[in-house]
Amino acid sequence: MFQYAMGFSLAARTGLPIVYSTTFSQYEPSQLTIDQVFNLQIQWCDDSALISCLGKMASSPIARRLLGKVSEFTKRQLWTSMRTDILNGYNEIDIPNLSLDYYIHGYWQSEYYFLRDFDQLKKQFVFNETRSINEISADLIGNNEKIGVHIRRGDYISNSRARKKLGTQLDEYYVNGIEKLRHKFAASKVIVFSDDIRWAEDFLSPLFDDIYFSNLPGSSAGSDIQMLSQCDHFVLSNSTFGWWAAYLCNNPRKVVITPKKWFADGTSDKDIIPISWINSQKYLNE
DSSP states (O other): OHHHHHHHHHHHHHOOOOOEEOGGGGTSTTSOOHHHHBOOOOOEEOHHHHHHHHOTTTTSHHHHHHHHHHHHHHTSOOSTTEEEOOSSSOOOOOOOOTTSOOEEESOOOSGGGTGGGHHHHHTTOOBSSOOOGGGTOGGGOSSOOEEEEEEOOHHHHHOHHHHHHTOOOOHHHHHHHHHHHHHHSTTOEEEEEETTHHHHHHHHTTTOSSEEEOOOTTOOHHHHHHHHTTSSEEEOOSOHHHHHHHHHOOOTTOOEEOOSOSOTTOOOOTTTSOHHHHHHHHHTTO
């Protein structure tokens, strides 16, 4: 979603068409593509488009990963027709020659890459399914404030690279976050979403009343992010899944609690957390 959002805004700024690559999906075949979740009309490119842009040797997934890593390490753009996310935090993408085709490589995890166009961008993120958070429990129907909790475990535990890079949050983080929001919104209900929902239920259900868990039959990542975005306030893990659910939330007074440390390996998380969320956390202490 960050990559799509950055591309959408870059196209608006430069007037250039944007196409997207799915060639990395051969390494993660179970991953949903963004147009399976949202009603997006995306133009996907194939290997030939990448070859025309980068050349045959540099266009392979392995070569692109390697070039990206070297660019990140050296903090330099190594390929004339390639732009890599080389800095931690926002850095405007330089497109010096509008007559060239460019390959844009990176995560682009900052709202500053698309904030100026977000009103238009948000109209693009229309879910293919129509799911309601009230499906989880009839008790959620009504005007009570809803606190959405997203707990990421899964590959953050099982995958050694993800565990080293990101890692999971301490159990106390989620408990403290829920308690802070519950103190501010006394009549609220808590709804938990996780890729390890059984663990979350065993952990949190003894500690809180009016707490519900998203474990509906037939649910998916797409339905979960849609229902999570319908909450009013959030306690998030260090995951872009929860980040986007909270970002798409329509509540202008939402309070979003985020981890103090996004990356376990010490990578800078500069510009990942929107300033409005930082300000909303100050509201808890007023």
